[in-house]
Amino acid sequence: MSQNPSSSPPSPAEASDAVVDAEVQRATAAYRELLPPDAFAEMQALVGDVLATHPVATVLVSRTRQRGPVERSGERPRDAVAPVGVVPGRARGEGAR
Numbered sequence: 001m002s003q004n005p006s007s008s009p010p011s012p013a014e015a016s017d018a019v020v021d022a023e024v025q026r027a028t029a030a031y032r033e034l035l036p037p038d039a040f041a042e043m044q045a046l047v048g049d050v051l052a053t054h055p056v057a058t059v060l061v062s063r064t065r066q067r068g069p070v071e072r073s074g075e076r077p078r079d080a081v082a083p084v085g086v087v088p089g090r091a092r093g094e095g096a097r
Helices: 018-031 037-053 055-067
Strands: none
Touching: 018 037, 018 055, 037 055
């Protein structure tokens, strides 16, 4: 029986993908050396379940997926913008008449 994906959140198995796995690793990394291995594994499973099933978390994970990888960082060119105080189509020094 197939479910409509928009009517219910995905199961943890369906949502388990590289994005969720990376976020689980990032969120739990600080606890790796602090917890016993079985407790750490349980915490990772819990975080993964929350990211895969919680209504707010699934939206955030979805946004992360849609954004895609950053190709490069830096400034983006902007459309030509007149400097402050300059009115397009009017010569400099020409005041209001």
